Amino acid sequence: MSKVKRPGLWTVIFTIISIGYMFPIVLVVINSFKDKVFISSQPFSLPNSETFVGLANYARGVQLTEFFSSFGWSLIITVGSTALILLCTSMTAWWIVRADNKYAKTLYSAFLLNLVVPFQMVMFTLSWLTDFLHLGNPFGLWIVYLGFGAGLAVFIFTGFVKSIPHEIEEAATIDGCGPVRTFFQVVLPIMRPSVVTVAILEVMWLWNDYLLPYLTLDMKKFKTIPIAVQYLKGGYGSVDMGAMMGILVLAMIPVIVFYLVAQRHIISGVVAGAVKG
Amino acid sequence: MKRSLTRWGWLFTGPTVLAFMIGFVVPFVLGVYLSFTRFTTVTKSKWVGLANYKGVFSDATFLHSLWYTAAFTIVTTVLINVIAFVVAYLLIKTFRGTNIFRSVFFMPNLIGGIVLGYIWMLLLNGILGYWARSITYSGSYGFWGMVILMCWQQVGYMMVIYIAGLQSIPTDLFESAEVDGASRRQTLFNITIPLVMPSITVCTFLTITNGFKLFDQNLALTNGAPSRMSELLALNIYNTFYGRTGFEGVGQAKAVIFLLIVAALAMLQNRLTRSKETLS
Numbered sequence: 145m146s147k148v149k150r151p152g153l154w155t156v157i158f159t160i161i162s163i164g165y166m167f168p169i170v171l172v173v174i175n176s177f178k179d180k181v182f183i184s185s186q187p188f189s190l191p192n193s194e195t196f197v198g199l200a201n202y203a204r205g206v207q208l209t210e211f212f213s214s215f216g217w218s219l220i221i222t223v224g225s226t227a228l229i230l231l232c233t234s235m236t237a238w239w240i241v242r243a244d245n246k247y248a249k250t251l252y253s254a255f256l257l258n259l260v261v262p263f264q265m266v267m268f269t270l271s272w273l274t275d276f277l278h279l280g281n282p283f284g285l286w287i288v289y290l291g292f293g294a295g296l297a298v299f300i301f302t303g304f305v306k307s308i309p310h311e312i313e314e315a316a317t318i319d320g321c322g323p324v325r326t327f328f329q330v331v332l333p334i335m336r337p338s339v340v341t342v343a344i345l346e347v348m349w350l351w352n353d354y355l356l357p358y359l360t361l362d363m364k365k366f367k368t369i370p371i372a373v374q375y376l377k378g379g380y381g382s383v384d385m386g387a388m389m390g391i392l393v394l395a396m397i398p399v400i401v402f403y404l405v406a407q408r409h410i411i412s413g414v415v416a417g418a419v420k421g
Numbered sequence: 422m423k424r425s426l427t428r429w430g431w432l433f434t435g436p437t438v439l440a441f442m443i444g445f446v447v448p449f450v451l452g453v454y455l456s457f458t459r460f461t462t463v464t465k466s467k468w469v470g471l472a473n474y475k476g477v478f479s480d481a482t483f484l485h486s487l488w489y490t491a492a493f494t495i496v497t498t499v500l501i502n503v504i505a506f507v508v509a510y511l512l513i514k515t516f517r518g519t520n521i522f523r524s525v526f527f528m529p530n531l532i533g534g535i536v537l538g539y540i541w542m543l544l545l546n547g548i549l550g551y552w553a554r555s556i557t558y559s560g561s562y563g564f565w566g567m568v569i570l571m572c573w574q575q576v577g578y579m580m581v582i583y584i585a586g587l588q589s590i591p592t593d594l595f596e597s598a599e600v601d602g603a604s605r606r607q608t609l610f611n612i613t614i615p616l617v618m619p620s621i622t623v624c625t626f627l628t629i630t631n632g633f634k635l636f637d638q639n640l641a642l643t644n645g646a647p648s649r650m651s652e653l654l655a656l657n658i659y660n661t662f663y664g665r666t667g668f669e670g671v672g673q674a675k676a677v678i679f680l681l682i683v684a685a686l687a688m689l690q691n692r693l694t695r696s697k698e699t700l701s
Binding site: 148151152154155158159161162165166167168169171172175183184187188232233235236238239240242243245247251254255258260261262263264265266267268269270272273274277279287288289290291292293294295298322323324327348351352353354355369370373374377385388389392395396399400402403407410411414415418 | 426428430432433434436438442444445447448449455463512516518519522523524526528530532533534535536539541543546547550573581582585623624633634641658659669673676680684
């Protein structure tokens, strides 16, 4: 927008701040290569010939937490839930705006209520209900996440649908399209920007969610990455700091890759979501 | 169109509504009901009226965590918004590297709360180790530890929203201010801040609700130690449910109160800042 007086100086200042900002992550990476006894005693020193252990921490962490199966379950839950949420709630949101009857209005109010309710309010009863309905597996969680996440997705989608001119859809109707064809062939392509927004927000939430899967999944069979990390702390009295550092690094790698690949979409998705939300 | 829409309503809303019943409506209604009962499982409950709610207010840990959470939310809301605004204000200027700096500040948002908690545990305990202390030494250590963590995580998110708000201000407004001889300070307070009010509304809303609902970071960083002194509301409710048998009803009553607080805050905040927006 505006020019600063000394651009070079600002670049230097922000470079220093940015390096400082990344320091916590760098520190974890450094310590992931050190023997566990030296992590607590000298966290800020670089690994040397005495403390360096190569990939031993990673190997032990992966083994203790069954990291790769956690990665798989996290992926299945995140991708499946996001896809289901996008499909179902975009249909619902469009229908709510266009049908605009008493049922649609009641439904919309219920979704708004869902937006403000903290998870603690339903945590006990939801975990009982998923257990009762045998949904305590990664595929069952698709439905649970669709249910608990519906409010935000419907809210963003309805905001977007309201900005779409009605005439295009009417033209499709005159050409003989029913609501289903109108939605999938005409409306959904127009909704693409908001679909990306919702997808980004859902992925950021679902991939990192801890409590809901922890309370609903059958822990003997399924763990997600956040659960695996927490399990390392909880399961063994004193924490194996070496394994912990290895797992923390492994847990961050997919996130950083995702960020580097989809950075532009993530930032614009967050902005669009915030304006609508 | 409307008539055929009504006919297809089951297809468009059916799956979402069914899942919504399972994931929200039924647990919510049951949750409200159970807050008036004594129960150990959902199917075994006995009506006790307001006894659980009385139990909540005679629970010192709840009152402590309520106060602790309120203080935490106020501090983080102010800090995050001020820092994020300043960073956004600087990073919309033209100098080399602004895009990279924005990316760096945003990145912690993608790392989950549990992982963030352990990252900061390593760093903070490493620093406090020089004084032979740790993050769980006292409730105020946990408080400031979580404040630092939250700022580190959320400044980038709010910065992105502020950047979008700042960029939407038409540049001719700044030009005419310059022609009129407005100082930098005058431009900032009379043009920039009033015009980014919508972003301020969104960001304060997000930081307030995030502060009140914080759970994962709290669990990983301090887990409430020492002796529940660093326990935020969400963790307090969790521990009441799963830490003490016989107190499930009290836990559920706490959750209802928690919901009422969050909902009231959201409404109040929205009304306050929206009224400021119309002035601009």
